[in-house]
Structures are given as structure tokens and as C-alpha cells.
Amino acid sequence: MWKLWSSWPKGDSVRIALIGHGPIAAHVAAHLPEGVRLTGALCRPGREQAAHAVLGVPVAQALEGLSERPDLLVDCAGHSGLRAHGVAALGAGVEVLTVSVGALADVVFCAELEAAARAGGTRLCLASGAIGALDALAAAAMGTGLQVTYTGRKPPQGWRGSRAENVLDLDALTAPATHFTGTARAAAQAYPKNANVAAAVALAGAGLDATRAELIADPGATANIHEIAAEGAFGRFRFQIEGLPLPGNPRSSALTALSLLAALRQRGAAIRLSL
Ligand SMILES: NC(=O)C1=CN([C@@H]2O[C@H](COP(=O)(O)OP(=O)(O)OC[C@H]3O[C@@H](n4cnc5c(N)ncnc54)[C@H](O)[C@@H]3O)[C@@H](O)[C@H]2O)C=CC1
Ligand SMILES: O=C([O-])CC(=O)C(=O)O
DSSP states (O other), rough: OOOTTOOOOOTTOEEEEEESSSSSHHHHHHHHOOTEEEEEOOOOOOOOHHHHHHHHHHEEESGGSSSSSSSEEESSSOHHHHHHHHHHHTTTTTTTEOOGGGGGGGGGHHHHHHHHHHHHHHEEEEEOOOOHHHHHHHTTTTTSSOEEEEEEEOOOGGTTSHHHHHHOOOGGGOSSSSEEEEHHHHHHHHTTTTTTTHHHHHHTTTTTTTTTEEEEEEOOOEEEEEEEEEEEEEEEEEEEEEEETTTTTTEHHHHHHHHHHHHHHHHHHHHHOOO
């Protein structure tokens, strides 16, 4: 069946490199859309062999170390990956697609990324990641009076290694427990591995300081549940998604990797969704 974004134009192809070799990167590498070629990956020092074993492509610690210059660098690593490589790539004119949306909550870093993208004549694209409805939020933000609350609910193991552990005994929970309420900016900065969705919702809609966020560890949850409640001159909507995690990391919803694949497929389409 023909779809808007079914394939790249014949003969055209895009070369991508990945940052990271975790579950998101592995899924992307294994499911690349037609016309997209993985030519390399960036890893942390000492992780070359591990990264090569997962991805099967040349691995380097920096973009200049890759034998083939990619058209697009896809950050699947998290905030430290975007911090390590984002500015250099953009400044060199290489487009970057990132899952590390929460890293933009740091105003200084965000300004550096923007300046580098302008200098390099390219852009930083934010993946929709584990959430949806960003198109409706972006449209609603063009009207007045937008108010948005984001709620992120995960099973206790989805919060391991996060600040939730400072507030809660995750192993002992018998009922849902809120471990953060505040702005989306504060959530994104305090939970770099768990609240990229809060930042994506905020950047699409009411902004990082006006979007309210609540993060909950819920022993009854069987998925990563993300909810948006939005209201404004446009009307109101509620959106909820129950995202199943990727094998290998209970924190990260599978939809995150799929959103990167969707962005890659759309990038080559002559007719595409406008957001
Ligand atoms: N936007 C969204 O909706 C979502 C975003 N994420 C982000 O994606 C990140 C990655 O997720 P997973 O693959 O599940 O995590 P993971 O932590 O299992 O894997 C991360 C990978 O990146 C590598 N890495 C870390 N720092 C690096 C650096 N500076 N340079 C090169 N490689 C580096 C690690 O060695 C590892 O291979 C999360 O930490 C989170 O920030 C995750 C889920 C949803
Ligand atoms: O994968 C998810 O469900 C969400 C997540 O970790 C994030 O927002 O960083």
C-alpha cells in the first residue's frame, strides 16, 4: 500500500552515524528504513569494541575519526552524548537528530546548540520520542491561554538510577508515589534519563517553565505511561500512552527508537507530515 512517507526517492540515500550503542541505538541500527545507510558510530573512550559488536560499523570517539562523513548524526545516547558531540557536529554542518530533548533545558547549552546550527547552516531535530500529540500541542500554542500538565508514570524499576531513589524506597512501594512535581525544565534537568518527554511536551507547547510536570513510581503500572492534559483558547485535550519498554532498558519506551526510524523515513519523503 502506498503511504505518504513510504520510501526514499530511487537512487537517493542518506548516510547516518549513531551516538551510543544502547538499546535505542541497537533497535535503530537493526531496523533502518530503505535508503538509509549506517556508516559509523560514536562511543565513549574504551567502548569501541562493545559498540562495534552491537552495531557492526566503524566506531570512533569523535566525528572526525569516522572514515565517512555522515549526512546526519543520530543521538541515541542521552544527554552526555548530545553534550559531547552536538555542538561540533552542527558547527561542521552535520544535521543532528536527538532523543536527548531534556538537555535543552540548560539555557547555555541550548544557546550553544542553536549558534552552532546557525553557523553550520544546519539544524538540530528533536525526536518525538516516547510521547505523541506534539503536533496538537504545537498548534494549540499558536493560540492563547495554553496550560499544560504532563504526568510520567513508570513501574519502580523504570526509575532506578534516577533521583527517585533519593526520595523513595523503590523496592518497598505498595502504592503509587509521586517523587517530583515542578516545572518541565526542572524535571528534565533532574531526570536526564527519564524526563525527556517532559521537555518535548514543554517545547512543543507552553514552554519549559510554564509546563507543569509530575513524576510517579507506580508498582501497579505495567508500562511507561505518559499523559498530557492541555487546555486553552483552542479547547482541551487529554492524551495518554502506555509505552512498552525496549528489551534491555526498562526506563526507555520502544516508541522512542521507532520515533527515530519514523523521522528518518520522513526525512526522505517528497510528501511529508508538516510537523
Ligand atoms: N526523548 C525520549 O522520549 C526518550 C529519550 N531517552 C534518552 O535516550 C537515552 C538512551 O536510552 P537507552 O538506549 O535506553 O539508554 P542506555 O543508557 O542503556 O544506553 C546509552 C548508550 O549511550 C552510550 N553513551 C553514553 N554517553 C555517551 C557519549 N558521551 N558518547 C557516546 N556514547 C555514549 C552508552 O555507552 C550506551 O551505549 C536515555 O538516557 C534518555 O536520555 C530515552 C527514552 C525516551
Ligand atoms: O522512554 C520513556 O518512556 C520516557 C523517558 O525515558 C524519557 O522521557 O526520557
